[in-house]
Structure formats: C-alpha cells, structure tokens
Amino acid sequence: MWYLARNIVDHGTFANPFITLATGPTAVNPPLYPFLLAGLTIVFRKQYLIYNAAVLGCILANAVTVALLPRISVMFFDDMIPGIIASIFWLAAMHPLPGWDTNYTVAGLLIFCYFTVSCVGNDRNAQRNAALGGTIAGLLWLLNPASMLVSLPWIGFIFWRARSNLRHTVRYSLIVVAVFCLFVVGWCGRNYLELGAFVSRTNLGMTLNASNNDCAQSSLIGDEFSGCYGAHHPNESAREAELLREMGEIQYDRSRIAETKAWIRANPASFLKLTTTRIIEFWFPAREVIPLDYEYASNFGVPHYAQRVARQQNRIIYAIWVVTFLSIPGLVLMMSRREPLVLFILAVMVIYPLMYYVVVSDIRYRFPVLWLSLLPVGYFIRELLNGHGLAIGKASSANKN
Numbered sequence: 001m002w003y004l005a006r007n008i009v010d011h012g013t014f015a016n017p018f019i020t021l022a023t024g025p026t027a028v029n030p031p032l033y034p035f036l037l038a039g040l041t042i043v044f045r046k047q048y049l050i051y052n053a054a055v056l057g058c059i060l061a062n063a064v065t066v067a068l069l070p071r072i073s074v075m076f077f078d079d080m081i082p083g084i085i086a087s088i089f090w091l092a093a094m095h096p097l098p099g100w101d102t103n104y105t106v107a108g109l110l111i112f113c114y115f116t117v118s119c120v121g122n123d124r125n126a127q128r129n130a131a132l133g134g135t136i137a138g139l140l141w142l143l144n145p146a147s148m149l150v151s152l153p154w155i156g157f158i159f160w161r162a163r164s165n166l167r168h169t170v171r172y173s174l175i176v177v178a179v180f181c182l183f184v185v186g187w188c189g190r191n192y193l194e195l196g197a198f199v200s201r202t203n204l205g206m207t208l209n210a211s212n213n214d215c216a217q218s219s220l221i222g223d224e225f226s227g228c229y230g231a232h233h234p235n236e237s238a239r240e241a242e243l244l245r246e247m248g249e250i251q252y253d254r255s256r257i258a259e260t261k262a263w264i265r266a267n268p269a270s271f272l273k274l275t276t277t278r279i280i281e282f283w284f285p286a287r288e289v290i291p292l293d294y295e296y297a298s299n300f301g302v303p304h305y306a307q308r309v310a311r312q313q314n315r316i317i318y319a320i321w322v323v324t325f326l327s328i329p330g331l332v333l334m335m336s337r338r339e340p341l342v343l344f345i346l347a348v349m350v351i352y353p354l355m356y357y358v359v360v361s362d363i364r365y366r367f368p369v370l371w372l373s374l375l376p377v378g379y380f381i382r383e384l385l386n387g388h389g390l391a392i393g394k395a396s397s398a399n400k401n
Contacts, residue, residue: 134179
C-alpha cells in the first residue's frame with residue numbers, strides 16, 4: 001500500500017507495488033487506500049508525520065466502530081447494552097493498522113449496515129438514499145473487495161426482513177446493487193485497459209503459491225520467519241518479481257494458480273493439514289514468538305523492537321480467542337430466541353472466511369467480521385448478568401426493524 005502511494009505521488013500512476021523492483025501497472029491491491037495514503041503524503045510530506053496521520057486516521061475509524069455498535073444493537077435487540085459490551089471488547093481486540101485498509105473497512109461496513117437499514121423503510125428521498133448506500137458499498141469494495149461478502153448478504157438480509165411495502169424494498173435494493181456495480185465495472189474496466197483482463201485483483205495466484213508449497217507454514221508470520229513466503233512472493237523475491245514483469249500480472253497470476261493446483265494434487269495430505277490449521281487459526285489466530293536472532297529485528301535499529309510488536313499482537317490474539325469462545329453461547333442463545341440478525345451473522349461467517357482458509361493465516365483477515373462475533377458476545381454477557389440478578393436497563397428505539 002505504501003509503495004503504491006509513493007508511486008502515485010512520484011509518477012502519477014497506480015503501479016509498482018513491490019519492494020523488489022518496478023513491475024508496472026498493477027491490480028495486486030485495491031486502489032482506495034493507496035490513494036488515501038498518497039493524499040497524506042502530499043499534505044504532510046515528512047515520513048513521520050505521514051505515519052502519525054495514518055495512525056490517527058485508524059484511531060478515528062476505530063472510534064466510529066465503537067460508536068456504531070451500540071446503535072446497531074438498539075436497532076435489532078431494542079437494547080444498547082449488547083452493543084456497549086461489544087464496543088468494550090472491540091477496544092481490547094483492535095489496534096491501528098496504518099499500512100492496511102482494515103480499520104476503515106470495519107468502520108465502513110458498520111456505516112453501510114446502519115445507513116441502509118435505517119433508510120430502507122423511509123419513502124422520503126428513497127432513491128437518493130439508495131444511491132448513497134450503493135456508493136458506500138462501492139467505495140468499500142474499492143477499499144477491500146472482500147467487503148462485498150458482507151455488504152451484499154446484508155442487502156439480502158434487509159430484503160428478507162421487509163414485512164411491508166415489498167415493492168419499495170425491491171426498488172431500494174436494486175438501486176443499491178446497481179450503483180455498487182458501477183464501481184465494480186469502473187475498476188475492472190481500468191484493469192482490462194491496463195492489464196488486459198476484466199478482473200478486480202491479480203494477487204490470488206501469488207498468494208496461493210506462496211501459501212501452499214513444500215516449505216509453507218500455516219501462518220504468515222511463521223512463513224516469513226522461515227523465509228518460505230519471501231522466496232515465493234514477488235514482494236520479496238527479485239526472481240519472482242522479474243518473472244511477473246516479463247509475463248505481466250495477468251499471465252503470472254494464472255501461472256501461479258496452475259502451479260498451486262498442481263502442488264495440491266501432488267500433495268493432498270500436506271494441503272489438508274495446512275488448510276485445517278488455517279481454519280482454526282482464522283477463528284483462533286496463532287500465537288507467534290519471534291526468534292531472538294531473527295535478522296529482521298535488527299533492521300529497526302531498536303533492540304527487541306520486533307519482540308515488543310509480537311507481544312502486543314499476542315495480547316490482541318488472546319482477546320480474539322476470548323471473543324470467539326464467548327460468541328458461541330451468544331449465537332446459540334440468539335438462535336434459541338430466533339433473533340433475525342443471527343441469520344445474517346451465520347451466513348457471513350460461513351461465506352467470508354472461505355478464501356482465507358487456503359492462504360497463510362493472519363489476524364488482519366479476521367477483523368472485518370470480528371464485529372459479527374462481538375454482538376453475540378454482548379448479547380450473551382447481558383443475559384448472563386441479568387440471570388445473576390444484575391438486571392440492566394434497556395434503551396428502546398423507534399428505529400428498530
């Protein structure tokens with residue numbers, strides 16, 4: 001993301017995303033966050049100011065998430081307490097990730113969900129609101145294409161939830177999806193003109209190949225420590241980057257997908273073991289320990305900096321473990337009471353992680369759907385407190401659907 005931003009500022013093109021060498025126009029990453037970083041670069045110029053501004057942006061995005069969880073809780077549970085509890089756990093589990101879109105993606109998804117469910121039953125300015133909802137979904141897709149695995153099921157959910165004025169809901173949903181598709185067509189059309197294929201991203205092959213091979217580890221950090229990921233990925237391997245530049249991103253991506261398929265057919269037991277471990281690590285991220293003699297730690301120029309980073313990440317990992325464990329009884333309780341929201345949560349939890357089960361695991365992949373575990377946690381803890389005589393008040397809302 002940072003290299004793309006630098007290239008936008010220096011050369012005015014969306015190209016050269018890798019550390020190793022310049023490879024030309026790219027669709028390896030989605031465009032919106034690199035352009036945001038490029039804007040910060042133009043405004044602040046100095047590297048430490050750019051970085052601090054990016055961190056502040058992530059903190060503000062997390063604050064939006066904290067503010068919206070109680071509102072969504074009121075909307076569906078007629079009670080903000082589960083959302084408040086979810087917000088507390090979010091603060092324990094989340095941290096700024098200035099190098100990635102993650103903080104903004106989560107906040108954007110909550111904005112999209114809250115806005116669309118608030119407007120779907122409102123006949124006033126219905127078309128404008130639907131177009132705005134589609135715009136939010138489109139910008140989210142340009143920020144992180146995986147967001148559509150949350151936003152589109154959400155549209156299906158509010159359509160299913162419609163009890164009256166079905167025609168209005170259908171029209172609203174169609175406008176949202178149509179406007180969203182304009183963003184998809186625009187970006188994929190750019191990639192067709194620049195790269196020769198109507199695609200959203202070109203990183204699938206390189207990620208699969210770096211994740212599934214003879215030396216692969218289950219987690220990204222473990223794969224980096226062993227040097228396996230870097231040896232197979234063009235961001236660290238000059239050989240792979242040179243090959244990508246010669247073949248072009250589209251052909252390189254297809255060749256790496258084919259190579260990965262061949263490896264899986266030849267090594268089904270190894271692939272099954274890696275995949276099984278990654279399924280577990282998506283929900284319960286792997287605790288990592290950086291070797292004291294790991295060379296990357298010395299590159300920071302600060303003794304044991306990498307170890308401090310690892311300790312901080314492990315604290316977040318422990319928080320995610322707790323959230324995942326507590327969400328299970330929360331979901332069971334919601335299902336037993338036939339809370340409508342549980343259908344959406346379960347649908348996304350089935351669909352969203354599928355692509356991450358076959359690539360190296362990383363806690364960054366869990367965050368965009370972590371809030372869907374936090375709401376059941378809040379629901380369960382509220383009932384637990386009430387069951388022990390610690391009754392807590394409700395906050396009703398006329399906006400409940």
